[in-house]
Amino acid sequence: MNGAANGAVDEYLIVVALLLVTVSATAAALTRDPVRQAVLLAMLGLSLAVLFTLLQAPDVALSQLAVGTAVTPLLILLTVRKVRRAPGPRNGRDRRGDGARR
Amino acid sequence: MTILPFLAAGWIFLAGVHGMVTSRNAIHAVGCLAVAQSSTYVLLLAVGFRRGGTAPYFSDTSLRTRVVDPVVQALALTDVVVGATVTALLLGLAMQVRKRHGTVDPDALTGLKG
Amino acid sequence: MSRTARIRLFWAAAVVFAVAYAAACTGLPRFGTLAHPYATRAVAAALHQRTANVVSSVNFDQRAFDTLGEESILFAAVLGTIVLLRHARDERTGRPRPGRVLPSTRLLGMVLLPVTLLTGVYIVAHGQLSPGGGFQGGVILATGLHLAYVAADYRVLKRIRPLAFLDAADAAGAGAFAALGLAGLVAGGAYLQNVLPLGTFGQLSSGGLVPVVNAAVGVEVGAGVIVLLAFFLDQAVEVRSPEEHGTGGGG
Numbered sequence: 001m002n003g004a005a006n007g008a009v010d011e012y013l014i015v016v017a018l019l020l021v022t023v024s025a026t027a028a029a030l031t032r033d034p035v036r037q038a039v040l041l042a043m044l045g046l047s048l049a050v051l052f053t054l055l056q057a058p059d060v061a062l063s064q065l066a067v068g069t070a071v072t073p074l075l076i077l078l079t080v081r082k083v084r085r086a087p088g089p090r091n092g093r094d095r096r097g098d099g100a101r102r
Numbered sequence: 103m104t105i106l107p108f109l110a111a112g113w114i115f116l117a118g119v120h121g122m123v124t125s126r127n128a129i130h131a132v133g134c135l136a137v138a139q140s141s142t143y144v145l146l147l148a149v150g151f152r153r154g155g156t157a158p159y160f161s162d163t164s165l166r167t168r169v170v171d172p173v174v175q176a177l178a179l180t181d182v183v184v185g186a187t188v189t190a191l192l193l194g195l196a197m198q199v200r201k202r203h204g205t206v207d208p209d210a211l212t213g214l215k216g
Numbered sequence: 217m218s219r220t221a222r223i224r225l226f227w228a229a230a231v232v233f234a235v236a237y238a239a240a241c242t243g244l245p246r247f248g249t250l251a252h253p254y255a256t257r258a259v260a261a262a263l264h265q266r267t268a269n270v271v272s273s274v275n276f277d278q279r280a281f282d283t284l285g286e287e288s289i290l291f292a293a294v295l296g297t298i299v300l301l302r303h304a305r306d307e308r309t310g311r312p313r314p315g316r317v318l319p320s321t322r323l324l325g326m327v328l329l330p331v332t333l334l335t336g337v338y339i340v341a342h343g344q345l346s347p348g349g350g351f352q353g354g355v356i357l358a359t360g361l362h363l364a365y366v367a368a369d370y371r372v373l374k375r376i377r378p379l380a381f382l383d384a385a386d387a388a389g390a391g392a393f394a395a396l397g398l399a400g401l402v403a404g405g406a407y408l409q410n411v412l413p414l415g416t417f418g419q420l421s422s423g424g425l426v427p428v429v430n431a432a433v434g435v436e437v438g439a440g441v442i443v444l445l446a447f448f449l450d451q452a453v454e455v456r457s458p459e460e461h462g463t464g465g466g467g
Contacts, residue, residue, distance in 0.1 A: 007136035011153075011248075018110050021144065025114040029137045034129040041133055048140055052178075055147045056157040056170040058347035059271045060178045062339070064143070066355040067186045071441060072136055075186075078452040079129050079193045083200045085452075108241040113439060116230050123226040150255070153248035158259065158270035161345050165263060169270070171255035172262070176274035180286040183351040183437060187293035190444045194300035198453060201304075209219055 010054065016066040017051040034080050038073040107148035114141035128196040128206040132189060139185050143178045150174035238326055245431040266414040267423040270342045276350075280408040287433060291390040293441040298383075301447040303455060310456045315369045325367020332360030340434035345422035350430045354437025361442060370453055379446055382439040389436025396429055 024047050028040035045068020052061035118138025125131040150171030156163065158172035200206050217225075245251065262273035275283050320400070336357035343349030384400040400409030412424035421427070 015106065018107055018144075021140075022113060023143050025137050025140060026117045029117040029134050032127070032130065034127060037130060037133045041136060044137065044140065048143065052147060055151050055163055056155055057147050057150075057175045057178070057353065058157050059269075059349065060143065060147065060175055060182060062347060063179055063182045063298040063355060064108060066352065066359055067182050068140075070359045071186050071355065071445070072189055074445070075190050075193050075448055076133055078138060078448040079197055081452040082197055082448075082455075083129065092201070104246040105241045108244060109238065112234065112237045112241070116234065120226065120230070123222060135362070148265065150252070151248050152252055152255070154252060157254075159346060160263065160268045160270070165253050167399055169255065169259060171252045171258075172274050173254045173258050173272035173279075175271045176279065179271060179349075179351060180275065180283060183247065183355060184286050184290045184293070186355075187290050187440065189270060189298075190448070191293045191297045191300070193448075194297040198300050 002026040003072045014051070016049055017047060017054050021051050038076040038080075039075070042073045045072070086089050107151075108145060111141045111145035114138070116146060126207050126209065128199060128208055129193065130206065132192045132196065135192070136185070136189055140180075143182065146174040146178045174181065263417075265410060265423065265426075266417040267426050268345045268418055269343060269347070269349070271347075272349050272426055272430065273423070276343075276426045276433075277410045277423070280397070280410075280425075280429065283429075283433075284397065284408065287390060287393055290440060291386070291436065294444055297444055298447055299339075301451055307455050309454050312370045312453050317367060317369065322367050325363045329360065329363045331366070332363060333357060336360055336438070340430060341420070341427070343430040343434075344426045345418065345420065348368060349431025350435075351437055353443055354434045354439075357438040358441035358445065362445060365449075370449070375450075377442060377446065380442065382442050385435055386439035386443060389432050389434075389439060392432040393429055393436070396425065396432065398408065399425070421462070 021044065024040060024044040028037055028044050031037045031040055035037055048068055049061045049065040052058075054062055111124070114187070115138050118134045118136075118141065121134030121137065122131045125134060152168065152170045155168045155170040158169040158175070160167070194205055203211055205211070258274055258278065259270050261267075261278055262270040265273055265277055267273035267277065336353050338353075339348035339356060340350055340353030343353065361377065362373065364376055395409035400406055400411050403409075403411040405411050408425075410423075410425040412428070414424045415422035
């Protein structure tokens with residue numbers, strides 16, 4: 001169906017998307033702050049969705065888009081919010097991120 | 103190009119595991135697990151790709167169209183969604199650890215506590 | 217194990233893995249190879265079962281038993297999270313303050329909410345024909361509902377989210393998948409065998425068991441993700457641990 005030239009363009013796009021995925025995955029793994037990591041994970045999810053579309057897998061791209069860019073980062077952000085708000089018995093009153101919403 | 107996608111998947115896996123091993127925060131470790139997990143999707147879909155193939159649907163295309171491998175797509179598809187719920191379970195565990203021990207640093211957890 | 221020992225162990229293992237993995241990659245068929253024996257067989261089987269979306273056919277017909285296992289993991293994970301995040305005896309619930317939302321955001325949310333929910337239902341229902349199915353459609357339904365949180369506030373979200381019903385729907389969806397497999401046994405075939413009438417290729421009713429199982433999975437995934445997010449939102453927005461009121465006491 002695709003001509004030879006068309007296929008070559010597709011392959012360049014796949015390489016670009018692959019680089020994007022690799023870079024955002026490395027950045028997400030190297031970031032130490034969970035909040036920043038959640039943002040990078042959303043970017044990783046988005047670039048994975050692009051890569052999967054180029055690899056002719058729209059089904060997987062669709063679920064990766066919904067899960068990777070919305071659900072997983074949201075769960076991480078909610079956990080961070082909960083963990084930073086409640087002061088622990090040992091760490092004393094670590095009140096970072098408390099003034100954000102009160 | 104011939105093995106580049108496979109090597110990229112290996113790199114992403116190692117980056118995720120490195121993040122988990124060096125992590126000082128359980129929430130951060132769960133995020134790194136998600137990174138390591140995404141490497142399996144890249145590997146599976148790269149293995150299933152067929153040059154010049156289209157997506158495996160025959161709604162409006164001829165039945166003789168060359169398509170990519172649907173089996174690996176089915177494997178990756180279910181795992182994306184199931185993986186998200188497992189991530190939620192691990193984050194719930196992190197919340198409980200914080201509640202009981204007052205920290206999310208895995209190295210600060212020493213021994214079992216009642 | 218100390219931190220430095222663990223990191224050294226990781227680097228040793230990483231070097232071994234990298235070398236062995238790279239060597240294995242050179243032995244794989246090249247990227248984009250034309251020879252895909254499983255693809256050929258899966259496509260032939262899907263066309264034989266008159267299912268236009270081959271991925272759905274693999275998931276819900278050819279490998280339905282495997283998907284039943286995956287779906288059980290999903291159910292168990294949701295159940296485990298609910299057990300972990302239920303309220304402890306010493307926790308108190310605070311009332312979240314209503315937030316202020318820009319009128320344009322509210323309008324956009326109110327327009328998008330029904331559109332997104334409709335898209336989710338469409339994607340679940342057309343899983344046997346076009347890209348989509350229970351897993352993706354369920355997640356889209358669940359995330360679409362949370363537009364209400366963005367556009368209005370937490371109390372509005374709580375009002376349009378019948379949690380007790382969704383808990384039951386999650387379990388019913390998981391159970392329905394397992395129960396539908398019995399149809400094959402009743403008809404004298406194997407468990408999860410596709411014995412329903414296959415219909416006309418390309419029609420909404422084609423594929424036999426596929427659209428039915430799809431719907432069950434859609435209900436389970438949608439309800440499960442909404443319940444998960446509900447428990448996380450509850451912990452992050454409402455629950456106050458006792459120390460936060462200055463009453464002291466260990467956690």
